[in-house]
Amino acid sequence: xxxxxxxxxxxxxxxxxxxxxxxxxxxxxxxxxxxxxxxxxxxxxxxxxxxxxxxxxxxxxxxxxxxxxxxxxxxxxxxxxxxxxxxxxxxxxxxxxxxxxxxxxxxxxxxxxxxxxxxxxxxxxxxxxxxxxxxxxxxxxxxxxxxxxxxx
Numbered sequence: 624x625x626x627x628x629x630x631x632x633x634x635x636x637x638x639x640x641x642x643x644x645x646x647x648x649x650x651x652x653x654x655x656x657x658x659x660x661x662x663x664x665x666x667x668x669x670x671x672x673x674x675x676x677x678x679x680x681x682x683x684x685x686x687x688x689x690x691x692x693x694x695x696x697x698x699x700x701x702x703x704x705x706x707x708x709x710x711x712x713x714x715x716x717x718x719x720x721x722x723x724x725x726x727x728x729x730x731x732x733x734x735x736x737x738x739x740x741x742x743x744x745x746x747x748x749x750x751x752x753x754x755x756x757x758x759x760x761x762x763x764x765x766x767x768x769x770x771x772x773x774x775x
Contacts (some may be wrong), residue, residue: 644772652766654694655737659771660687660744662759668748670719676751684715684749684759692704700745701765702733707749708761708768718750 648656664682668675674685684707694696706714722735723744735745762769 634658642774644774647772648691649762649769650696651669651690651700654696655690655692655698657690658687660689663684664755668718668750677753680755682754682755682757684757685754686747686749686759688745688747689742690737690745692737692739695739697739698737700735700737702735702745702747704765705747706763707753707759708763709753709757710760714763715749715751717747719746719748721746 643659648658651657663685666677668683702717702720720733
């Protein structure tokens with residue numbers, strides 16, 4: 624019975640996941656590139672010990688980016704210039720940014736510093752919530768559209 628339940632859960636998780644091409648690299652700037660490690664959806668968002676719940680059928684989208692600095696100088700990743708574009712052409716802004724394995728207390732919470740020749744995973748959550756079946760196909764970075772590639 625446990626094996627059957629485990630198999631069912633595994634199938635349901637893989638069927639609902641967006642099949643991004645995780646090897647595809649995109650340009651953030653001339654010296655910084657990124658790939659999308661994963662796109663996650665959740666019904667709740669926690670901000671300053673307050674929990675926000677999306678309406679039924681809606682989800683908060685979280686993208687795990689992996690940025691790579693190809694230069695010999697530190698670079699700033701500005702999440703105030705990164706948006707996801709929904710199927711209606713509306714832009715959704717970043718509401719939360721966390722750099723993995725690093726605690727920061729910067730006043731500029733949407734700007735993350737990436738050291739020279741380093742790569743780092745950065746997690747960004749977007750608002751407002753989108754329909755839970757929405758497929759994110761486009762990012763807008765500093766006014767430029769980036770089309771995401773998916774495996775078929």
